[in-house]
Amino acid sequence: MKKIVRRNAFYAQSGGVSAVINASACGVIETAMRCRQIGKLYAGRHGIIGALTEDLIDVGRESAATIRALKHTPAGAFGSARFKLKSIEQNRTEYERLIEVFRAHDIGYFFYNGGNDSMDTALKVSQLGAALGYPITCVGVPKTVDNDLPATDCCPGFGSVAKYVAVSTREAALDVASMARTSTRVFVFEVMGRHAGWIAAAAGLAGRGAGEPPHIILFPEIAFEQQKFLDRVRQCVGDCGYCVIVVSEGAAYADGRFLADAGTTDAFGHTQLGGVAPLVANMVRQAHGYKYHWAVADYLQRSARHIASRVDVEQAYAVGKAAVELAVRGVNAVMPAIVRKASKPYRWVIGQVPLAQVANKEKKLPPGYIRADGFGITEACRRYLEPLIAGEAYPPYKNGLPDYARIKGVAVRRKLSGEFKI
Amino acid sequence: MKKIVRRNAFYAQSGGVSAVINASACGVIETAMRCRQIGKLYAGRHGIIGALTEDLIDVGRESAATIRALKHTPAGAFGSARFKLKSIEQNRTEYERLIEVFRAHDIGYFFYNGGNDSMDTALKVSQLGAALGYPITCVGVPKTVDNDLPATDCCPGFGSVAKYVAVSTREAALDVASMARTSTRVFVFEVMGRHAGWIAAAAGLAGRGAGEPPHIILFPEIAFEQQKFLDRVRQCVGDCGYCVIVVSEGAAYADGRFLADAGTTDAFGHTQLGGVAPLVANMVRQAHGYKYHWAVADYLQRSARHIASRVDVEQAYAVGKAAVELAVRGVNAVMPAIVRKASKPYRWVIGQVPLAQVANKEKKLPPGYIRADGFGITEACRRYLEPLIAGEAYPPYKNGLPDYARIKGVAVRRKLSGEFKI
Numbered sequence: 001m002k003k004i005v006r007r008n009a010f011y012a013q014s015g016g017v018s019a020v021i022n023a024s025a026c027g028v029i030e031t032a033m034r035c036r037q038i039g040k041l042y043a044g045r046h047g048i049i050g051a052l053t054e055d056l057i058d059v060g061r062e063s064a065a066t067i068r069a070l071k072h073t074p075a076g077a078f079g080s081a082r083f084k085l086k087s088i089e090q091n092r093t094e095y096e097r098l099i100e101v102f103r104a105h106d107i108g109y110f111f112y113n114g115g116n117d118s119m120d121t122a123l124k125v126s127q128l129g130a131a132l133g134y135p136i137t138c139v140g141v142p143k144t145v146d147n148d149l150p151a152t153d154c155c156p157g158f159g160s161v162a163k164y165v166a167v168s169t170r171e172a173a174l175d176v177a178s179m180a181r182t183s184t185r186v187f188v189f190e191v192m193g194r195h196a197g198w199i200a201a202a203a204g205l206a207g208r209g210a211g212e213p214p215h216i217i218l219f220p221e222i223a224f225e226q227q228k229f230l231d232r233v234r235q236c237v238g239d240c241g242y243c244v245i246v247v248s249e250g251a252a253y254a255d256g257r258f259l260a261d262a263g264t265t266d267a268f269g270h271t272q273l274g275g276v277a278p279l280v281a282n283m284v285r286q287a288h289g290y291k292y293h294w295a296v297a298d299y300l301q302r303s304a305r306h307i308a309s310r311v312d313v314e315q316a317y318a319v320g321k322a323a324v325e326l327a328v329r330g331v332n333a334v335m336p337a338i339v340r341k342a343s344k345p346y347r348w349v350i351g352q353v354p355l356a357q358v359a360n361k362e363k364k365l366p367p368g369y370i371r372a373d374g375f376g377i378t379e380a381c382r383r384y385l386e387p388l389i390a391g392e393a394y395p396p397y398k399n400g401l402p403d404y405a406r407i408k409g410v411a412v413r414r415k416l417s418g419e420f421k422i
Numbered sequence: 423m424k425k426i427v428r429r430n431a432f433y434a435q436s437g438g439v440s441a442v443i444n445a446s447a448c449g450v451i452e453t454a455m456r457c458r459q460i461g462k463l464y465a466g467r468h469g470i471i472g473a474l475t476e477d478l479i480d481v482g483r484e485s486a487a488t489i490r491a492l493k494h495t496p497a498g499a500f501g502s503a504r505f506k507l508k509s510i511e512q513n514r515t516e517y518e519r520l521i522e523v524f525r526a527h528d529i530g531y532f533f534y535n536g537g538n539d540s541m542d543t544a545l546k547v548s549q550l551g552a553a554l555g556y557p558i559t560c561v562g563v564p565k566t567v568d569n570d571l572p573a574t575d576c577c578p579g580f581g582s583v584a585k586y587v588a589v590s591t592r593e594a595a596l597d598v599a600s601m602a603r604t605s606t607r608v609f610v611f612e613v614m615g616r617h618a619g620w621i622a623a624a625a626g627l628a629g630r631g632a633g634e635p636p637h638i639i640l641f642p643e644i645a646f647e648q649q650k651f652l653d654r655v656r657q658c659v660g661d662c663g664y665c666v667i668v669v670s671e672g673a674a675y676a677d678g679r680f681l682a683d684a685g686t687t688d689a690f691g692h693t694q695l696g697g698v699a700p701l702v703a704n705m706v707r708q709a710h711g712y713k714y715h716w717a718v719a720d721y722l723q724r725s726a727r728h729i730a731s732r733v734d735v736e737q738a739y740a741v742g743k744a745a746v747e748l749a750v751r752g753v754n755a756v757m758p759a760i761v762r763k764a765s766k767p768y769r770w771v772i773g774q775v776p777l778a779q780v781a782n783k784e785k786k787l788p789p790g791y792i793r794a795d796g797f798g799i800t801e802a803c804r805r806y807l808e809p810l811i812a813g814e815a816y817p818p819y820k821n822g823l824p825d826y827a828r829i830k831g832v833a834v835r836r837k838l839s840g841e842f843k844i
Contacts, residue, residue, distance in 0.1 A: 017600045019593075046603035074593050076600035083604055166823055171441075171496050171725035174826065178439045178498035181468040182505055187721060205823065275718075278697055295720035296697075299609060303593035307728055309822065389822035400731065400811035401588055401627065404596065 004036050007108025012044035013076040014114030018157030019305040020316035021143045022070040022077050027320025028111050029067050037328040047081030052420050054101050056412040069405035072395035074305035077407050085121045097420050099134040104415040109137050109327045115144035120359035126333035139323040140335035145302045147198035150363045151353040152337035159312030162202030163389035164304040165191050169206035173213035173244045180242035185290035187244050190277035194250040197221050197365040203246040204377035213244035220250030221365050222374040230287045247276050310391025322350045346387030426458050429530025434466035435498040436536030440579030441727040442738035443565045444492040444499050449742025450533050451489050459750040469503030476523050478834040491827035494817035496727035499829050507543045519842050521556040526837040531559050531749045537566035542781035548755035561745040562757035567724045569620035572785045573775040574759035581734030584624030585811035586726040587613050591628035595635035595666045602664035607712035612699035615670045619643050619787040622670040626799035635666035642672030643787050644796040652709045669698050732813025744772045768809030
């Protein structure tokens, strides 16, 4: 019988968090705990920074109930970080430090849960063996609410923010419709997606038929034309009595300037009071005089685990599980991906893609998903999006509030002396 | 056997809508349909305007399934209106018109579903018999997300917005905690409540122990002191690593000026880009340089039927039902009220109060509900609020989205000639 070489594993969360990144953590942890090839599982406190500063959380000290509860807990339970490793040539010290920490704790598996930038970091770590002689198996775990990762049909985190945005748009639209006779005529709802319009597109699911809200979606992919937009708003208020507008934070003019950067100043002359929703709402009022309301969901949308998509939760767990299974089979420098087999009924499986195909790349909304007039989604887009928001996965409640997990976060005893400045 | 005099009834929705005002409609309608004293039930299209313009909806033409589904449908299915009747002395024409329409359709019962202003309108209508010789029984049905109606322990609509705000605060706070190490330190969440801090107070339920978010709540009842606030933010970031701030749209300086009116201008010099959240966030950045995010929930919070409080839905239905029961017993000029019998376990019954005790009055957050430092809620406040967000009452879903009711809204044939200008 072949003797199994047992090495420890490292897991970290990276970049902006989501409603289901902890479900991926749950998938990684529950699977790793069952793998004979994996000894201890450590999590980086605040992502890769935890590795660089030797601030490791001993995941084995968490109860099975806490780990299970991560599946219904939003945000990053282990702490995330916006921190991108430079190339090995540019900052060799950081990589040497990583190896020092990994060696001290016998870490042979590296799981990195994040988006485009994070897959770049994962790719660099996966090259440590070849570049610096430290053998490590590195697998990325996809996560981004923006859905802009290439080479996967969709990305865990997106389905839930899509569901939140579609549900909120439908609800707020009913509100506006109720009020429009004597009060609010125009409602502007700002959603995330700095460079890609996936989240804005999801709002389009709120309407079931022609002329239903949202009446106008402003995508980052479509250059904003003020007069065309204002004409459409007036037409819509004339036809429907009100107008619901969903605007991506990344909406921009033809020259690339974000609408939100259009020079808003406060009473003190400071710029960036920001928010594209108030700007668009004000633009409408200046032109047409309609009474308006606006909302900016910001973090609410990406942390809204209470209205997560069941499909999203399942996929988030599945990519975490698959990452561990790939790693213990010795597959390095890959990311589990979601492969769509059919849309109706929806069927998907987990595939795998090389990290090099994912790192630093962005998948925008394809032109065929945006209606010819630029203000809505096509049937093809609806077919793509609908399965991703399917099903509910309610968290348990206590005293009227979701009962979210909290880790103990027991630190692993440091083995290295000296601090590492990041 | 006494012969029952059967007369028709009129129901209307008024003012800002809520996640559960249709549940009250459902209570009114299902109860009225069973009452032998009530013939037809008509709803005003867009509130009292529907009565003035003789634009009545024949509720009897809606299916029982649609009526039942109103219980899980947010906003005002029959249309609401912001329209306050002047006094009979000031605008006798409007009252004469109301009587004309009521007489034409033999309306003997008037149910008005709204807040403070609406109870004033209901009170005036209840006096039509004495003042203008048209006998009508008028009962108010309480509704306001602001919870500022006097003479009732709480107000249908509030429990659900309270739950939404508490849940969203808890979720967003987890997000900020994840990101704080390298990114966002301060999160500002703006909630409704122009004159009373009930909704802001509900955010306080998100935290379970001392030092838990939200770290700072800015109430309309407490004069805003900029330096004291900024000091607290810095202390909080120092202690916890981040700071979650919930601000009421009605937050104001000692002289009564709203923070949101503090002179924001856009690039064109126009004022009222508005929103107190971006203003507060910017104030913090100017003082301390922390990276921030902010959210403005606006209509999302009051239409969020997907996360409604079960207690709130039940109370909303119950006041609708009670209104009809009171009316057919001949009780005029009253409003069913919610009477708390106990907080733990929570027990409530329906009582009744004269409309004159409710009309135009506002119930603010009592001083004993605000912590001595002015930045949080007390245990007494928590005891009051907690039962109101208890229980979930999920709507049914279809294709990943809540399946909300839509009325046919068949118009009653007009009996009067001529238009009424409003």
